[in-house]
Amino acid sequence: MILGIDPDNISVLKALSSSIIDGALDKFRLGDGGFVSANLSQHLSINPGDFITLVHPTGQSSPIMGPTPLVVRYRVLGVVDSALLTAAGETVYIRRTDAEKFSKREK
Known part of the structure; x- marks a missing residue:
């Protein structure tokens, strides 16, 4: 699951920071990366400083190739590690x- 966090929402940042x-x-806040849940970190042996790749199967569309994956x-x-934040x-x-x-829900 991917969860978007508003870096200007102080209450959410406090909960994240304490977890x-x-x-x-x-x-x-600078947009230099993201966090992973303890479960995901353990499951995939991910640590701070590592890179993760997120793939959306139909994230982009090309007139020649049709829908193609978006890779970020x-x-x-x-x-x-927080029951509240990692409920998923x-x-x-x-x-x-x-x-x-x-x-693709950008407004």
Whole structure:
């Protein structure tokens, strides 16, 4: 699951910050990457500094090739362990604007 977080929402940032077990929040505001849930980190052996690749199967459309996957890389800034934030289990937390672009719901 991909969760978009508004870096200007102080209450959400406080919850995220208090749930970080490895890494730091400071670069998140700059859009330099995202966080992964502890479950996902353990399952895929992901650590801060690693890169993850998110793939949306029909994210782009080309007049010649039709729908093609959208592939985006993010640097892992940290690992989050919180029942509130990781209710979905294996989650990637990125900036809300990035999540909207990825899911093609940009306004």
